[in-house]
Amino acid sequence: MARTCVFCGGTPLTKEHVLPRWLRTALDPAMERARYIRFASSSIHVHEAPLMNEQVRVVCAPCNNGWMNDLEESVRHFLPALIRGTAAQLDHVRQVRLATWSLKTMLMYQHTHGREAQSLIPAMDYAAFFADRRPSRFMLGRVAFMNYPSDDSVPLADTLCQGYGSAEGAAWISTLKIGCLVTQIVRVADFDEQWKIQPFESFPSLRHVWPAADPIDWPLPLAIPHEHMSDLALPDTLDVRLMSR
Ligand SMILES: [Zn+2]
Numbered sequence: 001m002a003r004t005c006v007f008c009g010g011t012p013l014t015k016e017h018v019l020p021r022w023l024r025t026a027l028d029p030a031m032e033r034a035r036y037i038r039f040a041s042s043s044i045h046v047h048e049a050p051l052m053n054e055q056v057r058v059v060c061a062p063c064n065n066g067w068m069n070d071l072e073e074s075v076r077h078f079l080p081a082l083i084r085g086t087a088a089q090l091d092h093v094r095q096v097r098l099a100t101w102s103l104k105t106m107l108m109y110q111h112t113h114g115r116e117a118q119s120l121i122p123a124m125d126y127a128a129f130f131a132d133r134r135p136s137r138f139m140l141g142r143v144a145f146m147n148y149p150s151d152d153s154v155p156l157a158d159t160l161c162q163g164y165g166s167a168e169g170a171a172w173i174s175t176l177k178i179g180c181l182v183t184q185i186v187r188v189a190d191f192d193e194q195w196k197i198q199p200f201e202s203f204p205s206l207r208h209v210w211p212a213a214d215p216i217d218w219p220l221p222l223a224i225p226h227e228h229m230s231d232l233a234l235p236d237t238l239d240v241r242l243m244s245r
Contacts, residue, residue, distance in 0.1 A: 003058070006111070006123070007130035010060035018054045018108045019157065019178070020072045026080030027051070027156060027179065045117040051157050056111040067133060068104065075101045082218055085145070085180035090209065090216040099141035099210035100134055102183035106174040109159045120163045122170045125187065138190055140197055140240065141210025144182035144232065145220035154226050164238035165189075175233035180219065182232070183209070188240050195242040 004011050059068065074097045081088035082098075090098065107129065110121050128136050135141055148154045157178045164171040169189040176183050188197060199208060204222035207213065224232060 005060035005063055006058045006107070006126045007063050008060060010062060012060065013057045014059065014061045014064050015055045015057050016059050016064050016068070016108060017052070018056060018105065018112060019052060020076075021052060022072075022076060023080070023083070023178075024052050026083045045113050047113055049112065054112055056108055058108070058111045063130075071097075071101055071104055071133075079181075082143075082181040083179035085219045088218040090143070090218060092212045092215070095141075095143075095209040095212040095216070096134070098143065098183065099185070099212075102141065102176055103129060103135050103139070103174075103185050106159065106161070106176055106185060109176070110161070120161055120172055121174070121187075125170065135185060135210045136187075137196065138188050139210060140186040140188075140200065141208070142184045142186070142200065142206055143209045143216070143220075144184070144206045145180055145218070145223045146177060146182045146226055146229070147223040148180070148226045158229065160229070160233035162234045171238050173233065173235070173238065175229075177229065180223070182224070182229075184232070185210070186238070186240060188238065188242075191242055194244055196245045198241040198243040200240075 003013060005013065075094075078088050078090075078094055079098075079101070082090075107121060107126060110118055125136075148156075155177075157176075159174070159176050161172060161174040164173070170187060171189045172187045174185050174187075199213070200206075202208060202213075205220055205224045207216050207220065209216075
């Protein structure tokens, strides 16, 4: 059976760069290393690849050249500053764009791994994203500022994802780090209409972007040491509470 677009079911499939080529200008050309890691429930998938050349073949041309390209363009004027750690303001609109772009990029990264790692983020989350072009109400988006050494001892781009699925359904945390920028989407198992996710406590190094919150001055006043990437990305439990709407 021919494979079809992970978003709309269309064919034929086209190649999509996981990170847009224009990002090259935001990145230090001396730092080439990238590491993509994915943790599934029973096994660990580690994948290293050149930073800018990673491509996947899972979306059709209308998606790739249409709304996905629009999404790339919507972050192009402020994403490089976030990655470099230079001054930028994240207002409500930019927070939504950043959370949306981050989720799209995470969904593409999942397909850089082997088939058995590709079910961590389930098909229904791709379908919901295609329908709404936004993270869902079952998701929280956060942004963190992370230090990294100026040599190549730490990957410039690093993604981690861990599942917390249960009988109630899909739950996962995906974390994407590029340079100083860390974005995180926390996906909670589905819940009824009368509930919403209780916001996380904000820290000087960690703020909400989905649902969008107060404007953020970038860089954040505190950086998370890069040694804490795993603690941030792979907590033992999905510690999220619900509150009534
Ligand atoms: Zn499509």
